[in-house]
Amino acid sequence: MENATENEGPKRRLIFTYGTLKRGFPNHNLTKDLIDNNDAVFLGNYSTQFSFPLIIGPYGVPYLINLPGSGRRVRGEVYAVSDRGLIRLDELEDTAVGHYDRLPVLVVGNDGDTVGIAAECYFAGRGVWEGLWRGKDGEELAEYTTREALKYVRKDQRSKRLARI
Secondary structure, X not given: OHHHHHOOOOOOEEEEEOOOOOOOOOXXXXXXXXXXXXXXXXXXXXXXXOOEOEEEOXXXXXXXXXXXXXXXXXXXXXXXXXXXXXXXXXXXXXXXXXXXXXXXXXEEEOOOOOOOEEEEXXXXXXXXXXXXXXXXXXXXXXXXXXXXXXXXXXXXXXXXXXXXX
């Protein structure tokens, strides 16, 4: 995987996506735009090395909760993303207001790799996940699928007043 990022010009960060940014899901248009503008490169399908809770919150939004050892190993995709691309991803994920936090995570290839590769991913912000975790009413997921995506409401279609969790 390191060779894939070395020849791409500016330094890139590895980003593990587990929800709407994956191929075929509601916000992949942003990921595709980053790829089309050479701000991201798809590297493959990966899973978290350790288990984490993946739950669906209000508006059908997927949240990975930073509680290692709880939940399941989560399946997703890894992209090598430029600094310019990270700015756009951070905007989508509302990192400036703590909706999500971009934090380190170890991932392994879905082809049986056992050595963890350092990446980053968007975990639910602390104020968000604490409320979600208290109100959790279902099983943690191992993967965000098209079934969950049917419940997703795009940011621009949600009410202006964010539902407090």
